[in-house]
Amino acid sequence: MATFTFFYSTATFVFxxxxxxxxxxxxLQDDIQKYGRKLVNFAYPYSQITFDEFTGEYMRRSEAFTAIENYLSDKSVVSAKRLKADAVKDGQSLVLSMDYHEEVADEFNGIKVWWSSNRTTPRSLQFSLFPAVDEKRYYKLTFHNRHKQIITESYLAWVMNEGKAIKQNNRLRKLYTNNPSKxxxxxxxxxxYVAFEHPASFDTLAMDANKKQxxxxxxxxxxxxRDYYQSIGKAWKRGYLLYGPPGTGKSTMIAAMANHLEYDVYDLELTAIKDNTELRRLLIDTSGKSILVIEDIDCSLELMGERESKKRKIKEDSDMDPISKKVKKEMEETTDSKVTLSGVLNCVDGLWSxxxxxxxxxxxxxxxxxxxxxLIRRGRMDxxxxxxxxxxxxxxxxxxxYLKINSHILFEQIGELLGKTNMTPAEVAENLIPKFEGENVELHLNRLIEALKATKNGGACRPNQKRKRRNSNLINKKKK
Ligand SMILES: Nc1ncnc2c1ncn2[C@@H]1O[C@H](COP(=O)(O)OP(=O)(O)OP(=O)(O)O)[C@@H](O)[C@H]1O
Ligand SMILES: [Mg+2]
Structure with missing residues (x-):
């Protein structure tokens, strides 16, 4: 009977x-609809905004949806009864979000809003070449009509920024290397890429404390x-040149910077790149919040600058015997990489950056x-x-x-010897690593003293005036 009544009323309404x-x-229809909407607004003065999970022509996962998911994660744990869990950081940790048809409240500048998580399932079977999308997930934001302006202008921007920051913290940081273009x-x-898990930090980086700071x-x-760079109309990027002998901590410094900033690292192997076009294509494929590293930049002949390399080539060629010349020519011909200095400079200054x-x-x-x-002129390398x-x-x-000590009687002697020798932090560290079970601190320090004496007596040169000058000016700040 009830079914019949329902059917009858629906049919009447449709008629x-x-x-x-x-x-x-x-x-008249327009007037009635206008007043009808006013009546509904009066009875239910709330607005709603929907954020679909997939958007656009190619159905990419919406950035807004992901940001909201991350933003709501903590709030959902507190107030939602049913939660969903997603693995992040390649399974190392979990992000919790509210389950479907749950609702959580949020507050912004004293304004109360409500977020709900929803999904729609397709009502009919669809035939498509692409895998069927079983459900459409979306978040719905509900707020009072009178707060529409502040919600659309400020609150949503705040949610996006917060959500992105949380995502940044949750993600697995990556160390990328470029594949050969073939x-x-x-x-x-x-x-x-592999997970970037280098343990280096500024705390463990050995160098002059003031310069480190x-x-x-x-x-x-x-x-x-961000705002500063925006206000002066300069791209938000910074260039550093790390220089020094092998084993002085250049790579360790890069790892410490990446860990401190929580950035990804792109380790660019120039020799695997054929030409400037490939270099550009690689760079376009990198993301922000990252450090692009080109190690041993001087090891590529082309990068020393055409003037320098030409000068050098003329000198070398005139010094060489005919056979060496032929071998060198063949080697040059088989070297694929045609990345030039100007290509690399474009990578620092160009629009990509x-x-x-x-x-x-x-x-x-x-x-x-x-x-x-x-390459190192003012403004290019900061x-x-x-x-x-x-x-x-x-x-x-x-x-x-290495030894968990802040002082020792042998420190003075070590300090004196270090002042007279050129030993890298890598070599010093090597002498402080335990070689056998049960070695004590004194043994390590004495081993280091012996090594320092050997280096000194072995003719290791004292820093010349040029090096001394550079040492006293560890960081040469260049004008921005
Ligand atoms: N300043 C330093 N602070 C702490 N550890 C250091 C430092 N310098 C070197 N080491 C130690 O020595 C090892 C080698 O250092 P690293 O690879 O950073 O040197 P590098 O300057 O990059 O050398 P290369 O020029 O050969 O690439 C590191 O794994 C680290 O353990
Ligand atoms: Mg290195």
Whole structure:
């Protein structure tokens, strides 16, 4: 009986609505709809915004949906009764979100809003070449009509920023390396990655404390400088050149920076790139909040600048015997990489570097003298950071890391010897690592003293005036 009544009323409603649409004059229909909407607004003065999970022509996962999911995660744990769990960081941790048809409340500047998680399932079978989309997930935001402006202008921007920041913290940080271009295709991407799990930090980095603090301040200022860079019309990027002998901590410094900033690292192998076009394609495929690293930049002949390499080539060629000349020519011909200095300079200055923002570009070299001045000119490399041989202060950091001591009677002697020798932090660290079970602190320090004496007596040169000058000026700040 009840079913019959329901069917009867629905049919009557449909009939009346059809009559109304077909026979009522249009201006009367408009008036009735206008007043009808006013009545509904009066009875239910709330607005709603829906955020679908997949949007656009290619049905990409919506950034807004992901940001909202992350933003609501903590709030859902507190107030939703049913939760869903998703693995992040390649399964290392879980993100909780509210289950379907749950609702959580939020407050912004004293305004109360409600978020609900929903899904719709298709009512009929669809035939498609693509896998069927079983359900459409979406978030719905409900708020009072009178707060519409503040919600659409400020609250949503706040939710997006917060959500993105939470996502950034939850994600697995990655160390990317470029694949040879012959392998690039739809299945093999330009970059391969592994989880970036380097343990280096500024605490464990051995170097002069003031210089270390200057570098930390510089990168902190950069990270917080979004508005500043915007206001001066400059791309939000920064370039560093790390130079110093092998084993002085250049790579360790990069890892410490990446960990401090929580950025990904793109380790660019220039020799695997054929030409500037490929270089550009690779760079376009990188994301913001990342450090692009080109290690040992001087090791590619082309990058030393055409003027330098031509000069060098003429000199070398005139010194060579005919057979060596032929072998050299053949080698040059088989070397594929035609990446040029101007290609690399474009990577530092070009439009690419401003896409996505928050990019740090780091070059390392053992021989700063070999670099073309164009590469390190003012404004291109913002900071030149020298990683020098181990000084006493750097040694104290290593002693604290490796031996867990802040002082010892032998420190004075070690300090004196360090002042007279060129030993890298890597070599010092090697002497502080336990070689056998049960070795005590004194044994390590004595071993280091012996090694320092051997280096000194073995003719290790004292830093010349040029090096001394550079050591005293670890960081040569360049004008921005
Ligand atoms: N300043 C330092 N602070 C802490 N550890 C260091 C430092 N320098 C070197 N080490 C230790 O020595 C090892 C080698 O250092 P690293 O690879 O950073 O040197 P590098 O300057 O990059 O050398 P290369 O020029 O050969 O690439 C590191 O794994 C680290 O353990
Ligand atoms: Mg290195």
């Amino acid at each position: 009346i609505y059809a009559m109304f649409r077909d026979h009522f004059p249009q201006h 392998d690039w295709n739809g299945f093999n991407p330009k970059w391969s 200057e570098i930390i301040n510089d990168i902190n200022k950069f990270k917080m400088g 401003s896409c996505g923002g928050e990019r740090i570009i780091i070059f390392t070299t053992n021989n700063i003298e070999n670099l073309d001045p164009a 900071l030149l950071i020298e990683m020098p041989f181990c000084c006493f202060e750097a040694f104290k950091v290593l002693a604290k890391n």
